[in-house]
Amino acid sequence: MSVVGRPRDSPWLVDAPRPPAWGVLLVMLAAAATTLVIYPLREIAPEVSPGVVYLLAVLLVAVYWGLAYGLLTSLVSAGAFNFFHIPPTGRLMIADSAHWVALGVFLVAAVVASAVADLARTRAAEAERRRGEADLAADTARVLLGGATLADALPEAGRLVGAALGLPDAEIVLDPAAESVRPQGVVLDLGAGREAVLVLGAGTGDEAVRARIRERVAPALEALLRAALERDRLQAEVVETQALRRSDVIKTALLRAVSHDLRTPLTAIITAGHAVRSPVLEGGERDELGLVVVEEAQRLAALVDKLLDLSRLQAGAAEPRRDWCSLEEVVRTAAGDVCPDDEARFALSFDPGLPLVQADAAQLERVFVNLLENARRYSGGHPVKVRARVVGGKMSIRVIDRGPGMTPAQLARAFEPFYRDAASDTHPGSGLGLAIVRGFVEANGGRVRAESLPGHGTVFAIELPLAEERAPATTAERSS
Amino acid sequence: MTAPRLRVLVCDDELQILRGLRIVLREAGFDVVAAQSAQEALDAAALHPPEAAIIDLVLPDGDGVDVCRQLRTWAQMPIIVLSAVGDEDVKIAALDAGADDYITKPFNPRELIARLNAVLRRVASNVDEPTIRVDGLEIDLAARTVRRDGRDVHLTPIEYDLLRLLARNRGRLLTHRALLSEVWGPQYADDTQALRTHIANLRRKLEPGGEPHYIRTDARVGYRFLA
Numbered sequence: 001m002s003v004v005g006r007p008r009d010s011p012w013l014v015d016a017p018r019p020p021a022w023g024v025l026l027v028m029l030a031a032a033a034t035t036l037v038i039y040p041l042r043e044i045a046p047e048v049s050p051g052v053v054y055l056l057a058v059l060l061v062a063v064y065w066g067l068a069y070g071l072l073t074s075l076v077s078a079g080a081f082n083f084f085h086i087p088p089t090g091r092l093m094i095a096d097s098a099h100w101v102a103l104g105v106f107l108v109a110a111v112v113a114s115a116v117a118d119l120a121r122t123r124a125a126e127a128e129r130r131r132g133e134a135d136l137a138a139d140t141a142r143v144l145l146g147g148a149t150l151a152d153a154l155p156e157a158g159r160l161v162g163a164a165l166g167l168p169d170a171e172i173v174l175d176p177a178a179e180s181v182r183p184q185g186v187v188l189d190l191g192a193g194r195e196a197v198l199v200l201g202a203g204t205g206d207e208a209v210r211a212r213i214r215e216r217v218a219p220a221l222e223a224l225l226r227a228a229l230e231r232d233r234l235q236a237e238v239v240e241t242q243a244l245r246r247s248d249v250i251k252t253a254l255l256r257a258v259s260h261d262l263r264t265p266l267t268a269i270i271t272a273g274h275a276v277r278s279p280v281l282e283g284g285e286r287d288e289l290g291l292v293v294v295e296e297a298q299r300l301a302a303l304v305d306k307l308l309d310l311s312r313l314q315a316g317a318a319e320p321r322r323d324w325c326s327l328e329e330v331v332r333t334a335a336g337d338v339c340p341d342d343e344a345r346f347a348l349s350f351d352p353g354l355p356l357v358q359a360d361a362a363q364l365e366r367v368f369v370n371l372l373e374n375a376r377r378y379s380g381g382h383p384v385k386v387r388a389r390v391v392g393g394k395m396s397i398r399v400i401d402r403g404p405g406m407t408p409a410q411l412a413r414a415f416e417p418f419y420r421d422a423a424s425d426t427h428p429g430s431g432l433g434l435a436i437v438r439g440f441v442e443a444n445g446g447r448v449r450a451e452s453l454p455g456h457g458t459v460f461a462i463e464l465p466l467a468e469e470r471a472p473a474t475t476a477e478r479s480s
Numbered sequence: 481m482t483a484p485r486l487r488v489l490v491c492d493d494e495l496q497i498l499r500g501l502r503i504v505l506r507e508a509g510f511d512v513v514a515a516q517s518a519q520e521a522l523d524a525a526a527l528h529p530p531e532a533a534i535i536d537l538v539l540p541d542g543d544g545v546d547v548c549r550q551l552r553t554w555a556q557m558p559i560i561v562l563s564a565v566g567d568e569d570v571k572i573a574a575l576d577a578g579a580d581d582y583i584t585k586p587f588n589p590r591e592l593i594a595r596l597n598a599v600l601r602r603v604a605s606n607v608d609e610p611t612i613r614v615d616g617l618e619i620d621l622a623a624r625t626v627r628r629d630g631r632d633v634h635l636t637p638i639e640y641d642l643l644r645l646l647a648r649n650r651g652r653l654l655t656h657r658a659l660l661s662e663v664w665g666p667q668y669a670d671d672t673q674a675l676r677t678h679i680a681n682l683r684r685k686l687e688p689g690g691e692p693h694y695i696r697t698d699a700r701v702g703y704r705f706l707a
Binding site for chain 1: 538
């Protein structure tokens with residue numbers, strides 16, 4: 001058994017208060033009990049020799065209560081031994097001089113035993129403290145350095161330190177704004193002008209406790225906090241570098257996109273403009289050229305819309321203006337925009353009694369214009385299916401095409417702006433559509449993901465939250 | 481004039497551009513063979529060898545650079561590449577792969593036709609004539625002498641080699657790399673500093689008013705001799 005056998009998570013830093021009255025009572029009890037135990041022993045042993053039993057009491061008291069009480073037990077035991085067991089009993093007198101020697105030897109032995117026991121007790125307590133400190137340092141390191149950021153880890157670290165110190169209200173405050181927290185705690189210097197305060201909580205005005213914390217806990221805690229700050233700084237740098245690199249990539253891609261996607265329709269328009277003035281036009285060619293100009297100008301306009309959507313999203317200016325809106329209306333409008341002449345290209349199906357959603361209708365329309373355009377482009381003439389229903393308390397819309405599908409690698413990057421699969425893309429897309437889809441869906445609190453089976457087609461699944469208060473169901477029960 | 485109409489291969493994946501180009505080129509006196517992919521272009525060129533080719537650099541099944549390279553393995557017809565990519569490197573790669581010139585989208589179709597005629601003239605004049613005569617400049621390839629307006633111009637051997645290379649490829653845009661590896665040797669292909677110095681010297685000796693007349697600069701790409 002450990003000499004100071006206290007549970008690991010009990011406060012080890014500060015000794016529990018021990019009222020002296022209890023100590024004196026314990027000493028008396030120990031001496032009395034020993035005295036009683038010796039009576040039966042006297043029947044079988046020479047009168048003085050059972051005095052050794054008192055040593056046991058001295059040892060136990062010294063081990064648990066310290067040197068002072070051990071010495072007190074020695075004295076009281078000597079007195080009791082003399083009074084009750086050394087003849088003449090009942091009086092503090094010693095008749096036989098040999099008994100004087102025995103009592104003297106007993107006292108010396110008791111004092112030495114007290115001192116040795118106390119030394120062991122102190123060492124064990126110190127070892128226990130060090131173990132506690134090491135445990136605390138390891139636990140705090142795990143919390144401070146293992147977490148995402150220092151700010152996230154601080155409450156847990158404060159709780160750990162508090163539990164170890166027996167201060168349930170303890171917390172660590174980084175860069176305290178108010179001067180008022182400083183006197184209540186221990187200031188930790190984190191270097192570079194930053195500091196933290198270990199606030200000890202209520203009822204700890206004890207300067208000894210603070211000194212002990214400053215000496216034993218603060219240095220390790222300071223080192224850990226510094227390391228965590230440094231880790232945060234490095235992480236921020238990495239994130240910043242990545243963001244810069246990413247924005248560089250986006251800028252380059254934007255340049256390429258603008259360069260290619262704007263120039264191509266412009267070239268067609270300019271060429272058609274020159275061609276239409278040719279005196280040698282054959283039948284129908286004039287109409288054809290007129291159509292080229294209109295179609296290519298529409299393509300330019302659509303691209304400009306997309307670039308505007310995307311720049312709004314990237315500038316964070318796409319704050320949705322939410323209102324009740326009917327998904328069926330939104331999807332039908334989008335389908336009409338994408339394919340004004342031929343709505344049969346889309347097979348739209350809406351569950352009866354579909355609730356309204358709280359969202360920005362204009363942004364949702366852009367989502368579906370982009371998704372339907374995309375699906376139609378890849379579906380190889382098959383109709384594109386759209387199915388809307390409520391699943392698991394959320395509005396779920398699936399856009400299903402029977403195109404060539406996407407490989408996992410393509411899927412992983414499908415929502416990145418300007419991502420086009422260079423090798424297989426024979427379709428004129430800007431590479432912006434899906435980035436816009438994701439941007440607007442997420443701005444409206446929803447999620448979008450893509451699933452694909454190469455060779456069989458692709459499903460884009462959108463989930464939109466339904467409002468807490470149920471919206472009136474749409475009356476529409478059509479499905480086409 | 482009832483000269484036979486020249487056949488031009490036009491390869492661009494944008495049908496809308498092909499529609500306009502077909503009419504514009506027809507008006508300028510060309511027969512157009514249209515192709516919408518690299519493979520179609522190579523097949524059409526093999527089937528009816530054209531007198532010139534206009535190739536878009538971005539094609540669905542490969543890039544225009546490859547088409548240039550493959551055409552050049554068996555044909556010497558002039559090639560103009562259409563570039564929409566603002567990327568100099570692709571243009572230069574196409575020129576190094578054998579293209580004669582490039583034009584950037586969106587272009588004026590008249591400009592395209594002027595370039596086309598220029599590269600066609602280069603082919604027409606390229607029949608090992610012993611003397612190249614352009615605008616008062618006379619390069620005697622046999623005697624290795626150069627005269628301008630009847631007066632001898634003294635050139636260093638390198639300047640002469642440069643001028644001869646440019647003049648024999650009249651109208652063709654020669655990249656820095658092509659000029660350097662031809663005149664100095666392939667190991668000097670990146671020494672554009674030397675090239676610029678010698679071109680400057682050559683111009684000082686040739687150009688009457690200091691205005692670039694015979695040798696035109698295409699910044700960052702190369703030089704071409706007056707078409």
